[in-house]
Amino acid sequence: MKKILASLCIAVGFTLTNCVSFKYVCETDERWPMFYGFPFVQSTDSWVFSMSGDLFIKGFIGNVVFWSLLIFGLINLLDTVRHKFFKVIIKVVIVVLCVLSVVLIYFESTIFDWNIHWDHDNFKMNYYQQDLDCEKTFKFFD
Numbered sequence: 001m002k003k004i005l006a007s008l009c010i011a012v013g014f015t016l017t018n019c020v021s022f023k024y025v026c027e028t029d030e031r032w033p034m035f036y037g038f039p040f041v042q043s044t045d046s047w048v049f050s051m052s053g054d055l056f057i058k059g060f061i062g063n064v065v066f067w068s069l070l071i072f073g074l075i076n077l078l079d080t081v082r083h084k085f086f087k088v089i090i091k092v093v094i095v096v097l098c099v100l101s102v103v104l105i106y107f108e109s110t111i112f113d114w115n116i117h118w119d120h121d122n123f124k125m126n127y128y129q130q131d132l133d134c135e136k137t138f139k140f141f142d
Helices: 002-017 057-078 084-110
Strands: 020-027 034-037 052-056 113-117 133-140
Touching: 002 057, 002 084, 034 057, 052 057
Parallel strands: 052 113
Antiparallel strands: 020 034, 020 133
């Protein structure tokens, strides 16, 4: 049970940071937000003012499930280590990552003004009728 909770906590924190994500930049005739998420689109950058953005629940839940499964598998793989010193190091790293994730979740939920939507509406944001041309790039700790 502790492994599942730890992997969920770390996955939520990791998903909110957008450290590993796709960055979608849509070309329009006005300033448009950038969309982030891996493997699903989950949020926009701050585009109205510096502490606001859009959060898409469907993509966020999908990303948390994806990263939770990946992190849970990694924790189970690291649990097979037999050396006592490395087991202690692994547990300390997991606890530190959980604490950092809880702090990040707190700041993201209290400081940032998230506009919550179910889906990203194919990047149109309920404004454009036609599909937008968006360039997708992979962002890794950028």
